[in-house]
Amino acid sequence: MSLPHRSFWEDELYDQKYDLIVTGGGLTGLSAAYFFKKEYNDAKVLVVERGTFPIGASTRNAGFACIGSIGEIMADLEIESEEIVKQRIKDRYEGLLLLRETLGDDLIEYDNCGGFEIFTNSDEFIRLQDHVPMLNEWLEGLTGEKDVFRVWTYLGIPAFFNRVEGQLHPGKMIKLLLQKCIECGVEFRWNTKVNEIDTEENKILSDLGHSFKADRLIISVNAFTSELMPEYKIKPGRGYVFVTNELDYMNWKGTFHYEKGYVYFRNIGEDRMLIGGGRNVAHTEEETAEFGVNQNIKDYLITFAKEVLELPPNWQIEREWSGIMGFTDSKSYILKLIGDNCVIAAGLSGMGVALGMNLGKKATELV
Numbered sequence: 001m002s003l004p005h006r007s008f009w010e011d012e013l014y015d016q017k018y019d020l021i022v023t024g025g026g027l028t029g030l031s032a033a034y035f036f037k038k039e040y041n042d043a044k045v046l047v048v049e050r051g052t053f054p055i056g057a058s059t060r061n062a063g064f065a066c067i068g069s070i071g072e073i074m075a076d077l078e079i080e081s082e083e084i085v086k087q088r089i090k091d092r093y094e095g096l097l098l099l100r101e102t103l104g105d106d107l108i109e110y111d112n113c114g115g116f117e118i119f120t121n122s123d124e125f126i127r128l129q130d131h132v133p134m135l136n137e138w139l140e141g142l143t144g145e146k147d148v149f150r151v152w153t154y155l156g157i158p159a160f161f162n163r164v165e166g167q168l169h170p171g172k173m174i175k176l177l178l179q180k181c182i183e184c185g186v187e188f189r190w191n192t193k194v195n196e197i198d199t200e201e202n203k204i205l206s207d208l209g210h211s212f213k214a215d216r217l218i219i220s221v222n223a224f225t226s227e228l229m230p231e232y233k234i235k236p237g238r239g240y241v242f243v244t245n246e247l248d249y250m251n252w253k254g255t256f257h258y259e260k261g262y263v264y265f266r267n268i269g270e271d272r273m274l275i276g277g278g279r280n281v282a283h284t285e286e287e288t289a290e291f292g293v294n295q296n297i298k299d300y301l302i303t304f305a306k307e308v309l310e311l312p313p314n315w316q317i318e319r320e321w322s323g324i325m326g327f328t329d330s331k332s333y334i335l336k337l338i339g340d341n342c343v344i345a346a347g348l349s350g351m352g353v354a355l356g357m358n359l360g361k362k363a364t365e366l367v
C-alpha cells in the first residue's frame, strides 16, 4: 500500500519530534522506553514495533529466570576469560532482581523454585562436581548469596541445584510492562516495520514510508539487528518449545537444564510440562529468522521426554511454537553508542529474561 497525499491536518501527527524513539518493543525496548520516561517525566517517547504485539523472543520464550548452570558456566570458561564469565553471572543476577522489583513477583507469577541441571552422563557429572566449591565462592563474591549450588539427586538422576533461580510467565511480564509504559505516557506505533535508520539525522523510516525523528534513538530489535544494520553481526537462532496436555501425574517441578542448557523443561502449573531447546541437533539449520518447526528437533525432544523424563503414557503435545533469539559471536550482548545519539542494545544470546530489562535501562543511561 502506498501512502496517499498527506492532509493539511496530518502534519500535526506526522511531524512530531520525539526525545527518544525505541525501535523494537520486546523486553529490552519496552524497558528502555519505560525507564527513560520515568527518569524524564516530560519527555516524548515512542516505541516502534513491527508486530501487533512484540514478535521476536520476549513473548515466546520458556520463562526461565536463570543466572547460569554449572555445565553452562564451565563450558563458557573453556572459551572466555574468567572476568567475562563472572560479569555475565553478575549481570543476570542483578537483571533478575531489577525485573522482580519493577514488576513484582505475584503479577508475573515469579516462582523462586530454583534451577536443576540433570545428567545422564555420570562421568560429566563427576567432573563438574569438583567445581561446586569454587563456583559457590564465586557466586558469594558476585551476589552475596551463600551456597548457591548444591549437589542433588532428582528422581534418581544426578543433578546440581541452583537455589537463586526461578520461573515466570513471559506473557504476563510483557503485558504488565506494556501497561506501565502506557500509564506513564509512552506512545506506540504498532504494525510499523522500520526499514532504515539514519543515525546522523536521528531518523527512522518505516516500510510504508513514514519517517520519525528524535533527539535520541535506541535500536533493540535483537535477532533482527543485521537486517537493519548489517555491520552488527548478530546471528538469528530459532528456538522451539512445546507444552503438553494435562498429565496424569507430574514428577518434575521447577526449572531444569540438560546438555549444557541446550535442552530445558519446566512445569506449567500443577500438571503441564514445557519442553524446549534441542538446537544442538540442528545448529546450522536453526540459524534463521523465519518462524517454524524443525522436525528433527521435535523428534529429539519427544524421545527425550519419553526416555529420560518418562512422562506418563498418555502425554501429548498440545501447543508448539518457535521464537527467534539473537546471538553474538562472544555470547555477550552489544550495548554500543553509535554517533552521538543512537544506542544499539541487542544480542542477548538466549538469556534475555534475566538480562533484558537491565540492558534496556543501561541503554537509556548511555543514550
Ligand SMILES: Cc1cc2nc3c(=O)[nH]c(=O)nc-3n(C[C@H](O)[C@H](O)[C@H](O)COP(=O)(O)OP(=O)(O)OC[C@H]3O[C@@H](n4cnc5c(N)ncnc54)[C@H](O)[C@@H]3O)c2cc1C
Pocket (backbone or CB within 6 Å): 023, 024, 025, 026, 027, 028, 029, 048, 049, 050, 051, 053, 054, 055, 056, 057, 058, 059, 060, 061, 062, 063, 064, 065, 066, 192, 193, 194, 195, 220, 221, 222, 223, 224, 228, 238, 239, 240, 241, 276, 322, 323, 324, 325, 346, 347, 348, 349, 350, 351, 352, 353, 354, 355, 356
Ligand atoms: C523459544 C525461546 C525460548 C527462550 N527461553 C528463554 C528462557 O527461558 N530464559 C531466558 O532468559 N531467555 C530465553 N529466551 C531468550 C529471550 O526470550 C530473549 O533473549 C529476550 O526476549 C530478548 O528480548 P529483546 O527485547 O532483546 O528481543 P525481542 O523480544 O526479540 O524483541 C525484538 C523486537 O523487535 C521487533 N522488530 C524486529 N525488527 C523490527 C523492525 N525492523 N522494525 C520494528 N520492530 C522490529 C520484533 O518484532 C520484536 O518484538 C528464549 C528465546 C526463545 C526464542
